[in-house]
Amino acid sequence: MRIKVLNHPLVDHKITVLRDKSTPSPIFRQLVDELVTLLAYEATRDIRVESREVETPVAKTVGSHIASPRPLIVPILRAGLGMLEGMTRLIPTAEVGFLGMARNEETLDIVTYAERLPEDLTGRQVYVLDPMLATGGTLIEAIKFLRARGAEHITCVCVLGAPEGIEALEKGIDGLENVDLFLAAQDERLNEKSYIVPGLGDAGDRLYGVAH
Numbered sequence: 001m002r003i004k005v006l007n008h009p010l011v012d013h014k015i016t017v018l019r020d021k022s023t024p025s026p027i028f029r030q031l032v033d034e035l036v037t038l039l040a041y042e043a044t045r046d047i048r049v050e051s052r053e054v055e056t057p058v059a060k061t062v063g064s065h066i067a068s069p070r071p072l073i074v075p076i077l078r079a080g081l082g083m084l085e086g087m088t089r090l091i092p093t094a095e096v097g098f099l100g101m102a103r104n105e106e107t108l109d110i111v112t113y114a115e116r117l118p119e120d121l122t123g124r125q126v127y128v129l130d131p132m133l134a135t136g137g138t139l140i141e142a143i144k145f146l147r148a149r150g151a152e153h154i155t156c157v158c159v160l161g162a163p164e165g166i167e168a169l170e171k172g173i174d175g176l177e178n179v180d181l182f183l184a185a186q187d188e189r190l191n192e193k194s195y196i197v198p199g200l201g202d203a204g205d206r207l208y209g210v211a212h
């Protein structure tokens, strides 16, 4: 698994404001959106392209065009939804599928409560969006789900990741050469409730309010 952590003072500034518990939801959403744009720029470095001829006002030349089948973006509800617009802004021709997953905060089991994805993902490049990689349980389930539909290459795009989650992915997933992970920052550890430390709290709640 290729792991890339953005190392950039502007990213670090935005993450610091995200972490601040006094940052209100509208600013939080705005910052997640801005961070995704920066993450997406890195995460799409290997997006598949095909050559395409174009005629400029001066000459004919051969350029690039996003290849078929189109990439698929999969936000993991709820919190991943906060990353969707930033990603589609960069790849407007991508398709979007949805996975609804929730972590039981007591048992840490993952419940997949919704899915709206193409049945056949054979040959697709898939970008999974989830701001938080904590124990890794959610991403492992998501990768298994997408692979069962035939997804070939999966790029996980997260804002914060814990070392425990990265290790869990490395142990829990086969074929790691076809999985990439992009993080805006890697945090220290998980606490006794499996929250990321220092983290930013519950990303879904901070984006959309407390879930009931």
Ligand SMILES: O=P(O)(O)OC[C@H]1O[C@H](OP(=O)(O)OP(=O)(O)O)[C@H](O)[C@@H]1O
Residues within 6 Å of the ligand: 076, 077, 078, 079, 080, 101, 102, 103, 104, 130, 131, 132, 133, 134, 135, 136, 137, 138, 139, 165, 194, 202, 203, 204, 205, 211
């Ligand atoms: O790595 P893990 O230990 O699996 O934890 C990470 C998951 O937990 C959060 O979702 P949550 O279950 O809180 O759902 P929400 O997005 O609806 O708040 C977060 O958005 C990730 O999906």
Ligand SMILES: O=c1cc[nH]c(=O)[nH]1
Residues within 6 Å of the ligand: 079, 132, 134, 194, 195, 196, 197, 199, 200, 201, 202, 203, 204
């Ligand atoms: O720190 C954490 C861990 C899981 N989910 C979150 O939203 N935050």
Ligand SMILES: [Mg+2]
Residues within 6 Å of the ligand: 079, 202, 203, 204, 205
């Ligand atoms: Mg949550």
